[in-house]
Structure formats: C-alpha cells, structure tokens
Amino acid sequence: MSVEVFDSPAAAVADIPDGVTILVGGFVSAGTPSNLILALKQTGQSGLTAVANNIGLGDLLDELCEDRQLTRVIATFAIRASGTRSSRFEELYRAGEAELELVPQGTLIERLRAGGAGLGGVLTKTGLGTMMAEGKQTLELDGERWLLERPLRGDVALLKAWRADRQGNLQYRLAGLNFNPVMATAADLVIAEVEEIVEAGVIPPDQVGTPGVYVDRLVRCAPIPVRWDG
Amino acid sequence: MIMPDARPPNGLSRELIALRAARELEPGSVVNLGIGLPTLVAGFVEPADGILFQAENGILGYSGISESDFDSDLINAGGQPVDLVAGASFFDTADSFAMIRGGHIDAAVLGGLQVSAAGDLANWYVPARGGGSVGGAMDLAVGARKLIIAMAHVTRDGEPRIVEVCDYPLTAERCVDVIITDLAVIDVSASGLSLRETAPGVSPQEVARWTGAPLIIPPVVAEMSL
Numbered sequence: 001m002s003v004e005v006f007d008s009p010a011a012a013v014a015d016i017p018d019g020v021t022i023l024v025g026g027f028v029s030a031g032t033p034s035n036l037i038l039a040l041k042q043t044g045q046s047g048l049t050a051v052a053n054n055i056g057l058g059d060l061l062d063e064l065c066e067d068r069q070l071t072r073v074i075a076t077f078a079i080r081a082s083g084t085r086s087s088r089f090e091e092l093y094r095a096g097e098a099e100l101e102l103v104p105q106g107t108l109i110e111r112l113r114a115g116g117a118g119l120g121g122v123l124t125k126t127g128l129g130t131m132m133a134e135g136k137q138t139l140e141l142d143g144e145r146w147l148l149e150r151p152l153r154g155d156v157a158l159l160k161a162w163r164a165d166r167q168g169n170l171q172y173r174l175a176g177l178n179f180n181p182v183m184a185t186a187a188d189l190v191i192a193e194v195e196e197i198v199e200a201g202v203i204p205p206d207q208v209g210t211p212g213v214y215v216d217r218l219v220r221c222a223p224i225p226v227r228w229d230g
Numbered sequence: 231m232i233m234p235d236a237r238p239p240n241g242l243s244r245e246l247i248a249l250r251a252a253r254e255l256e257p258g259s260v261v262n263l264g265i266g267l268p269t270l271v272a273g274f275v276e277p278a279d280g281i282l283f284q285a286e287n288g289i290l291g292y293s294g295i296s297e298s299d300f301d302s303d304l305i306n307a308g309g310q311p312v313d314l315v316a317g318a319s320f321f322d323t324a325d326s327f328a329m330i331r332g333g334h335i336d337a338a339v340l341g342g343l344q345v346s347a348a349g350d351l352a353n354w355y356v357p358a359r360g361g362g363s364v365g366g367a368m369d370l371a372v373g374a375r376k377l378i379i380a381m382a383h384v385t386r387d388g389e390p391r392i393v394e395v396c397d398y399p400l401t402a403e404r405c406v407d408v409i410i411t412d413l414a415v416i417d418v419s420a421s422g423l424s425l426r427e428t429a430p431g432v433s434p435q436e437v438a439r440w441t442g443a444p445l446i447i448p449p450v451v452a453e454m455s456l
Contacts, residue, residue, distance in 0.1 A: 027287040029303075080359075104368040105323065106327030109324050109326075125372045128372075129402065182323065225302055
C-alpha cells in the first residue's frame with residue numbers, strides 16, 4: 001500500500017484516459033473536489049461518464065459540459081423541474097448530446113457501496129411502482145416486494161477531504177463526508193484533494209473517515225469555494 | 231364543473247402553509263424537510279419542542295437557515311447554509327439513507343405536484359419540462375414514518391393537484407399521510423381523503439370544488455388555528 005503525493009491537480013489527473021467512468025464526491029458545495037474537476041477540464045479528457053450526486057447546482061462538474069467532455073451522467077439531481085436558468089448539462093441533454101441515468105439518492109449510495117464492498121446488488125423498496133423500476137428485476141421474499149439494484153463502480157474516483165496523512169488516511173469536516181467515503185471504496189484509482197497533508201499519526205486513528213488503503217493519490221490545494229443560489 | 235376562468239378562494243400564503251405543517255410535527259421527533267416550501271417549516275417550530283431536523287446530505291440536528299458567513303461544508307440538502315443545534319451530528323450518505331429507509335425518520339415534509347386519492351405522490355418530474363430530478367424524494371416517501379405533503383391546492387392554471395389518479399410520474403405509491411395546502415388539511419387513509427381543517431374563510435364545499443378526487447367531509451370541520 002502506498003499513496004503518491006502530486007504537486008498539482010493537473011498532474012494528479014493527467015494520465016486518466018478518455019472514455020472512463022469517474023465517481024465525483026460531494027453534495028452541491030460540500031466536500032466537492034472542485035480543483036480536480038477543473039484539472040480534468042484543463043487536461044481535456046473526452047467521452048467521460050460522471051457519477052455524482054448533482055450536476056449544474058453551482059458545482060464545477062457542469063464546466064466539463066462546455067467542451068462536451070461528459071457524454072453520460074449518473075446522478076440524483078441533474079434536470080431542474082422549475083426556474084428559468086438551465087445548466088450546460090441540461091442543454092446538452094436536451095440536444096441529445098449527453099445521456100442521463102437518474103437514480104434515487106439512497107439507491108445511488110447503496111449501488112456504490114455494493115460496488116465497493118464486493119456485493120452483488122441491493123434490494124430496496126425505493127422506486128417500486130415508478131419509472132425507476134422500468135426494466136429492472138423485482139423479487140418477492142417472505143411476502144414483500146423488492147426492487148433489485150445492481151452494483152456501480154468507477155474507473156476513477158475524485159474526492160475532497162479536509163486533510164490527509166502520508167498513509168493516505170483522510171479526515172473530513174462537517175457535512176463534507178456525504179458520498180466521499182463510499183466512493184473511496186468503489187473505484188480502481190482513487191484521487192483525493194485535501195487542504196493539508198500531515199505526517200502519519202497526526203490524524204487521530206479514531207478520526208480517520210477513509211482509511212488510507214482505499215486512497216492512491218493525494219494533492220494539496222486550497223479549496224475552490226462554490227455555492228448554489230437556487 | 232370548474233369554470234375555466236374561475237379561481238379558487240384566497241387561502242394561506244407559503245409561510246402560513248409552512249407554519250401549519252410545523253404544527254403537525256410531534257415534539258422530540260426527527261424530521262426531514264424537502265427543498266422549497268418545506269424548508270420554511272424549520273422557521274416555525276418551537277426550540278423547546280426539541281425537534282431534530284435531518285438533512286439527507288448528512289446532518290442530524292440543524293436549526294434553520296444560517297445568516298452568518300457561508301461555509302461550503304455546512305449546508306442542507308438544498309445547498310443553503312445552516313446553523314447546528316447542540317447535539318448535532320454529521321455522517322455520510324450511506325448512514326443518512328439508512329436513517330431514511332430504515333424507519334428512523336419520524337416525519338418528512340415534502341412538496342408535491344400531485345397526490346392521488348390512494349395517497350400516491352408525484353413530486354419530481356414535470357412532463358411539460360420533459361424532466362426533473364429525484365434527489366432523496368423517493369427514499370423519503372418510502373421510508374419516513376409519516377409523510378406530510380405541503381403544496382398549493384391547485385396549479386397556476388387552476389387545475390386540482392389532488393386527483394383520483396396521478397398522471398405525472400410517481401415518486402412512490404400509497405405513501406402520503408397528510409396533505410396541507412393553502413385551502414385545507416386533508417388526511418389520507420384506506421377509506422380515502424378526509425377533510426380535517428379548512429383555511430380561514432374557506433368553506434368545505436369550496437375545498438371539495440377545487441379537489442379532483444372524492445373528499446369525505448365530516449359533519450364538523452375545524453377552521454385552521456394559525
């Protein structure tokens with residue numbers, strides 16, 4: 001187990017190939033790896049699938065639609081049901097240039113958890129009797145009906161934590177956890193941007209949110225403030 | 231029959247709908263508030279009631295929208311800055327939805343586009359816009375012990391939002407317990423929709439007229455106390 005420290009977000013993502021699936025941590029502004037997302041824009045990979053809670057809510061993931069780097073998005077929030085503004089992603093989606101798989105939030109996290117934990121799927125009641133169940137298998141167990149949801153993994157995960165130590169252990173702050181700890185388990189290459197890198201032992205073991213075994217790359221950078229104003 | 235140019239009576243403002251929804255919450259309960267109108271509910275609970283608000287992005291115990299400096303890591307599920315109560319906690323999304331689906335949330339207040347006579351909810355997809363976003367709504371509709379829908383009684387075009395069968399795509403089947411609108415409080419049960427309260431100055435007959443599904447009107451219907 002070793003973690004590699006990179007000098008810049010661009011260097012940390014430079015060798016990511018075109019056409020991969022990227023898990024992106026964060027929830028609107030909290031725990032969002034905005035430096036790594038902007039680095040992808042600089043390096044210019046194309047044909048990407050992004051798995052994220054949201055796109056177009058003040059997040060910089062929407063920036064990857066400017067040059068059509070995203071061709072597919074798996075998210076819980078991507079199309080606004082009200083308001084007049086639309087995101088770049090919405091424009092691509094409506095023009096038929098990007099695909100969307102909308103997933104209920106609790107199902108998205110459990111699919112990722114299954115993908116990272118070596119499980120074959122999840123049985124949930126969420127989505128039964130709705131569009132979300134179309135084309136999916138349902139099971140009846142002990143008289144109760146369940147919807148089978150399949151595991152989800154990424155080639156790469158981009159995460160944001162407050163700080164890391166040189167073992168790759170990550171510590172989060174406030175509501176910055178959200179999707180990050182589970183996404184850390186569910187990708188082949190896990191890259192975390194952090195505000196500080198400290199020596200091993202500085203983060204108390206009981207304050208580690210993501211054990212270093214899951215983390216491959218670290219880059220220290222000042223967080224980019226983002227905000228959604230509705 | 232509804233005349234095309236007819237309008238429903240003036241009922242509650244958005245704030246008063248939120249206030250009435252807040253009165254529906256039990257002291258000491260754990261409550262999730264949806265985006266939009268339901269967010270306003272947090273402003274109408276008594277701190278002494280000890281209600282804990284849960285946000286699906288991973289907070290249990292926020293008190294309301296914060297007026298202080300913005301911290302990008304301290305937001306609710308609508309992206310708004312929040313203040314915490316003593317005893318608050320943070321957790322990841324898997325824990326958050328274990329709370330939601332696992333029956334640990336006493337009540338959720340969500341917005342609605344349509345509610346059916348059977349308590350089916352449609353609140354995420356607007357056919358006219360060709361889309362919508364689901365967020366945590368489907369999990370909350372399935373998992374919250376009590377589901378309160380706070381919404382306008384009719385659409386901008388005067389169409390009832392309470393209907394026999396939803397024609398908008400569903401959020402979940404048979405999940406709604408109470409509907410609170412600008413005109414009324416309506417309980418959903420196996421026997422159908424039952425009028426519990428009317429807004430000040432609104433008659434039970436007017437509520438029935440603007441409701442697109444059979445409405446049980448008990449002999450005595452209280453006026454909301456606000």
